[in-house]
Amino acid sequence: MSTPANAPSRPSPRRPSPRREDLLAATVRYVAEHNVSDLSLRPLAAEIGSSPRVLLYLFGSKEGLVREVLAVGRTEQLALLERSAAQGGSARETLELLWEWLTDPEHRGALRLFFEGYVRAFGRSEPWLDFGTASLEEWLPPLGRVLEGTGANATVVLAVLRGLLLDLLAGEGGAHAERVHTAWRDFLDVTLG
Template identity: 35%
Template sequence: MVRTPDLARRRELLDALVRECADNGVGGRSLRELAEAVGTSHRMLLHHFGSREELLLAVVDDVERRQMAMLSEGAAGFAEMWEHLRRPELRALERLFFECYSRGAQGESPFTTMLPGAVDRWLAEVPADAQVDPALARLGLAVMRGLLLDLAGTNDDAGVDAAAQHFIELIDARSHR
């Protein structure tokens, strides 16, 4: 696929923004502060993303797509996904996801655009030959997100990991019936 210079530059900026948000969070940082951190101007971020809110959604969408790629590669079950998602360096991105998700759930534009795709896209990634009950796939996604929200809010790695391990054992016991 040949990329136009504009799309290539957007991709470069998005990669830099994902790294910056993972390393230093977003919080109340302005578009100017984010632009300075990734070595560009706020006008260029507006050109490529439209607004601060749309930039945040682009970061969340990119991170979600990277995580879904792990699942679609077939290598990740719940335990492997948990090991990946629970990494401390992803905590700021998880907080951003939950901020955007809750703003969308409150009906705030443009965050509503991520709903219901934030669930449906994950469920669509479950391989058809995996013979996973769709309700169980949704439960797994909900539990993982609940654990991530707990972790993002409390930083209680040991407690949340223990809960995740318990859930993994329940799923494993169910699948061996």
């Protein structure tokens, strides 16, 4: 008996195994360099040393795999925020460390993935559904703790941070990058002194 075309995809079995974790990590690296919206299992599998069949078995569906890739990205961002808070000291020092990491050219792929997921969430379809809302709900509490006692508004700081990061991604280095970095420093001067 065949499955109807509109039936929900099989949920991911979420089997904890070293192979599954290795393939997820390889997929995260792959989508950081490619457009996740157009992710196709066959080229992905060939690139990461697997097969579409194995990926479907381990992650339930292509959408399940994309959901897990997005979750890894959000988890990494939150861990970064927490590390910056632990190492930074003042709110300004924490935000400077966060900015430094996020704007490192090595992390450009991770930023692209984040913004792609965020924008795709507006379509309210799987696997992007609730990505934007979850990101806000995850970022605002720890950012609020970082800013506690400063009088700064976490929503405003997060909006400026993301807006400038998006602007940075839109241009190419040189004067463009310096303009964005200067804008961030100016914002911190006005907001946190």
